[in-house]
Amino acid sequence: MFTIINRCGRLLSCEQHDTSRFPLLIIIIQDNKGVYTEERGEFTVRNYEIAVILSPDLDDKSLPDMKETIKDWISSSGGEIVLTDDRGQRKLAYLIKKKREGYYISWYASLLPSGPSAIEQNMRLNENILRFMVIKSDVPVQVDEKSLPVDADSNVAEPVVSIETSEEITEGNEGTDASANQSLDEKNEGESG
Template sequence: MAFYEHVFVARPDISPQQVEALVEDITKIIETENGKVGKSEYWGLRNLAYPINKVRKGHYSLLNINAPAAAIQELDRRLRINDDVMRHMTIRVEELSEEPSPIIARKDRDDRRRKD
C-alpha cells in the first residue's frame, strides 16, 4: 500500500457538520477498499486563490491515507460525482506526517499571539 495526502474543497454554502459527514464518507470508501485514513484536518472556510463558478470561498480539509491505488481511484470517481466537492487533489508521498499541517500550525501560532 502507498501513502497519500488528499485535500478537497467543499462548497461554502454547506455547514461544517456536512463537511465532517463528507470526511466520514471518504473514510468509509477508503476502508471498504482495505485502506486506512490516518490524520484528518478541517482547515475551515477559506478564500480560494481564484473564483470557481463565481464562488470565492470553500471548506478545506486534509486527509492522510494509507491505501492501495484502487481505493484512490474509487475515491476520485466518487468525488467527481459529488456536487458538494468543488475541487480535490490526491498526492502520493513517501511517508505520512503526524505533525499538524502548516495551515493548522500557523493558525495555532496566530491564536497564541492574539491571547498575549
C-alpha cells in the first residue's frame, strides 16, 4: 500500500486496523517537532439519511420484504441503521412512473463513504422504488423520547372532570340561562312584528 504524505518527515508506520466493522488507516509520522498520529478520513463513518418512495403496487406481503431488502443493502455496505421512519402510503405531489401514491420510508444510518454509492446502485436497478435520495447529514441522529409515537395500548391517564364541580356550575347558571333565553325570544318577536 502506497501513501502520499504532504508533510516533511520520516514515515514511521502506515497500518490498516480493523476496529469492529469499520477499517481505520493510521499513519505515524516523525519530524523535527515530534511524532504525529493521523487517521485518514476516507475510513471514517458518516451519518446519512436514505429516503425512499416505494410503489403502491406492493401488497401486504411484498412490502415488508422490500423494506427488509433495503435494510440488507444498508447493512451489507457496512452501515448501521440508527432509526427508521415509516410514514406509510401518501399521495404524491406529481405523477412518478404513472403512479399517484407511494410508500414513504426513511432510514437514518451510519455508513462508510463508499456505502451510499453501493446502495444507490441497488436502488436504481429495482423497479419497485419510484424515487430515492441519499443525503449526508452533518449532525448525528439522536432519538428523542418525546418525538416517538405513543402506543394505543399504553396506559395514558385521561383528564377526569369532577361531577360535583359540573353540578355546581349547572345550578348556578340555570336562572341566568332562562332569563337570557326569554330576552332573546322577546327581541326576536319584537323584530318580526
